[in-house]
Amino acid sequence: MLTTMPLQNRVNPFGGLDAVSARGAWLGNRGIIHDDRKQIVAQWRTQAWITCELHFRGVRRSVFSPHTWSELFFLDEATAFAAGHRPCAYCRRQRYKEFKRAWCAANAGLLDEPDPRVSVIDTRLHAERVTRRGRKVTYIARFGDLPPGVFIALDGAAWLIWRGRLFPWSHHGYGPSRPAPGMDVRVDVLTPKSIVAMFDGGFCPQVHESACG
Numbered sequence: 001m002l003t004t005m006p007l008q009n010r011v012n013p014f015g016g017l018d019a020v021s022a023r024g025a026w027l028g029n030r031g032i033i034h035d036d037r038k039q040i041v042a043q044w045r046t047q048a049w050i051t052c053e054l055h056f057r058g059v060r061r062s063v064f065s066p067h068t069w070s071e072l073f074f075l076d077e078a079t080a081f082a083a084g085h086r087p088c089a090y091c092r093r094q095r096y097k098e099f100k101r102a103w104c105a106a107n108a109g110l111l112d113e114p115d116p117r118v119s120v121i122d123t124r125l126h127a128e129r130v131t132r133r134g135r136k137v138t139y140i141a142r143f144g145d146l147p148p149g150v151f152i153a154l155d156g157a158a159w160l161i162w163r164g165r166l167f168p169w170s171h172h173g174y175g176p177s178r179p180a181p182g183m184d185v186r187v188d189v190l191t192p193k194s195i196v197a198m199f200d201g202g203f204c205p206q207v208h209e210s211a212c213g
Helices: 077-083 092-108 118-129 192-199
Strands: 007-009 017-019 026-029 050-052 072-074 141-142 150-154 156-160 165-168 186-190
Touching: 007 141, 026 077, 050 192, 077 150, 077 156, 092 118, 092 192, 118 192
Parallel strands: 007 072
Antiparallel strands: 007 017, 026 050, 026 072, 141 186, 150 156, 150 186, 156 165
16 A cells, blocks of 8 residues: 655754654644655755644645745644744734744844844844754743743753743654743743743743643
8 A cells, every 4th residue: 555755844953854644733834845756855945944734725835836936834823933923914914913923022132123024033043043054043031031832852852831830842743741940940942032032021832732731
């Protein structure tokens, strides 16, 4: 019996792309990053890394079609933000407006004007999520200073801070939680710094139900 191998288009909190069968709650893209054989050939082609509606106005796409943007999928919005994606201004217009307003308010010190073009935000996010060589950008912070919705790295795995506990991430959902470390413990943060500031200002990402039961 023939089986179809999953495409390498499921995004993890490190920003990497995995080939797994898990379904996602959100669609997204970074430009055309696959070839005619449906193989990933680049990590990105644009600085506008976006998160889109999974279904929008009845539009149907054939995944990884030639010469069109590469469809990526995310477990939840918290995962997308950790990877460095932001809401699409077209299919998620209201969420995009909420995001831009919250991001600008939380990061006013980084801006030359109160209402910049989104390309300014994309450029900032790009510097915070990946190096020129494609490595994930992380930073060290005090655990007690991190708001809910942020991802940290522990022992090479991604953990979500949610409801005062840590939840281990997977493409299929979150595993059993464990207590949070001490408030003064220094941790490696995966979520871009300006997004963390936005969460700290009250913006709340959608989180998969496995962490909310």
